[in-house]
Amino acid sequence: MPPQRIKWAMAGGLSCFVYFLLAYKLQRTDAWILQGSFALLFLAFLALQKAELKWILGLGILFRLVFLFSVPALSDDFYRFIWDGLLWHQGIHPFGNPPSFYMEASNAIPTLTTELYSGLNSKEYFTVYPPFHQLVFWLSTATYDGSLISAVLPMRLMLLGSEVAFLFVIAGYLKKTGRPSSLLAIYALNPLVIIEVSGNLHFEGMMALFLILSITLIADKKLFGGPLALAAAIATKLTPVIAGPVLMFAGGKKNWWKVVLVTVLGSLLFFLPLIDLTWLTGQGESLDLYFRKFEFNASFYYLLREIGFWWKGYNIIATLGPRLALSGGVLILIVSWTNWPKDRSLFQVLSIVFFIYYLAATTVHPWYVAPVVALSVYSGYKFPIVWSYTILWTYIGYTATGYEVPWWAITIEYLSVIGVFIWEVLLAQRTKNRLIALLKR
Known part of the structure; x- marks a missing residue:
């Protein structure tokens, strides 16, 4: 076997082993073991960047199959997915009431058990998931027998089907446009994408x-x-x-x-x-909570929130969240309709648009970055790839007693990503050449 293929085989074998640990052995409170695992996966990911197309497709599908019979350990969102699906099978609109409503004796539903309820992370909040989510939830719980895997397995198979289809869509586009097929590795083998989509069912x-x-x-x-x-x-x-x-x-x-x-x-x-009317009420409540209450791994919001604590003496998210969203929306319109910075491809402009949106957000979970990674296959930007690794540092904050914000990790995360973004997107080539020349002196 040629040395290059031996390297690919070793990187693939290491990745399979680490993905197995993530799928069946580790919990999200194993903070530093997780970070070591993520680092190994990204090293293997880098080693596979120049692999042949059949290797990329084969390993991309294999890595995803490793999670097939696992129950997500790094995210508990799937409990809500099952919950919403079971409500549909009872003929109940999932936007009608928050889960706590069904824990009252007069509203109890046999399939909505206390065990399932205890796994939910938003017991007092309305669901937030749009129709395609809800369709998958409904289909996945059609044969639910009370075990988590009976709903998780069909859900994962449907998401796996969409992922495999996407890999072939990307491969087809690269072939049609004459670009290197190895670019598929950016999405197909990206650890964040595999962990958060195939692993955590996002x-x-x-x-x-x-x-x-x-x-x-x-x-x-x-x-x-x-x-x-x-x-x-x-x-x-x-x-x-x-x-x-x-x-x-x-x-x-x-x-x-x-x-x-x-x-x-x-x-x-x-x-x-x-x-x-049920959907309008529930969806409106969910969106209001998203902008006015939820906060996780934010950038500019965290800075402005600290100013708010100093100025007002309390958390100003109720007013700051919507204002940041509005500011981000205005900037997105300017970038969209002026194509600023100039001479960008459609994929590059959309990469910038999504980046602006997340910089203005109060909540940025790791899986949010997956579509930006997909865009990077087409845009050529590297900042989403950097972000796909640094955003996984947010898992450091999970402890046995809850979540403690790892401020140092988030600071480095955004300084790194914003720095690469400025270099790739905002600096003119002439300025880059001057900086490179200075560094070489």
């Missing part, structure tokens, strides 16, 4: 599939399939709404209304099973 991978399809189709002037794919992305996660201002003109300035019309009608069609 739907960012499915959303990224629809988002990338919408970009490529709209750019090819396919003004029905492209906007419909964008509507599907929004029906998977609400976040792709921020891509709308960029994509509405991507099919030509005269066709913007077609993109908007099909996206709106497609979204209405996909959301139709949810839409009623």
Whole structure:
């Protein structure tokens, strides 16, 4: 076997072993063992960057299959996924009431057990998940027998199917455009993507599939399939709404209304099973809580919050959260409609748009970065790859008694990512050359 393939085989074998530990042995409170595992996975990831296409596809699928029969240990969101699915099978709208409502004796439902309830992380809050999530929840709990794996396994198989389809979509695009097939490794073998999508059952991978399809189709002037794919992305996660201002003109300035019309009608069609007064109330409550109460791994919000504590004497998230979101929205519109910085590709502009959105957010979980990693395959930007590693440092904060914010880790995370972003996106090539020359002296 050629030395290069021996290296790939060793990196693949090491990765399989570490993924097995993450899937079946480790807990998220094993902070430093987790960080050592993440570091090993990223070293192996770097060693596989120049692998052949068949190796990338084979290992990408194999790494995901390692998690097949595991129950997520690094995230407890799947408990809510099962909970919502079971409500559908009872003919109950999951947006109707928070879980605590069903723990009252008069509202009890046999399948919604206290064991399942104890695993929930938002017992007093309404659900937040859009229709494609809910469809997967419903399908996954069709044969639920009270064991977690009976719902987790079908859910994971559906997400795995969307991931495998996405890998072939990326491979097809690279072949069509004549770009190196090894670029597929950026997404296919990225540890964060594998851990958070296949391991922890988050739907960012499915959303990224629809988002990338919408970009490529709209750019090819396919003004029905492209906007419909964008509507599907929004029906998977609400976040792709921020891509709308960029994509509405991507099919030509005269066709913007077609993109908007099909996206709106497609979204209405996909959301139709949810839409009623119950959904409006529950979704509104969830969004309000997201902007006014939830906080995790933020950047500028944390800085401004500290100023608020000094100035007001209390946490000003209730007003700061919406204002940051509004400021981020305005900046996104400016970048989207002026294509600033100039001479960027569609994928690069959208990478910038998503980055702005997350910098303005009060909550940035690790799995949020997966779609930005997918965009980096097309954009050529490296800052999402850097972020896909540094954001995993947030797992340091999990302890047996709760979550303690690892301030030093978050500080280094954002300084690193913002530094690479400034270098890649904001600095002109002339300035970069001067800085490189200075460093060489």
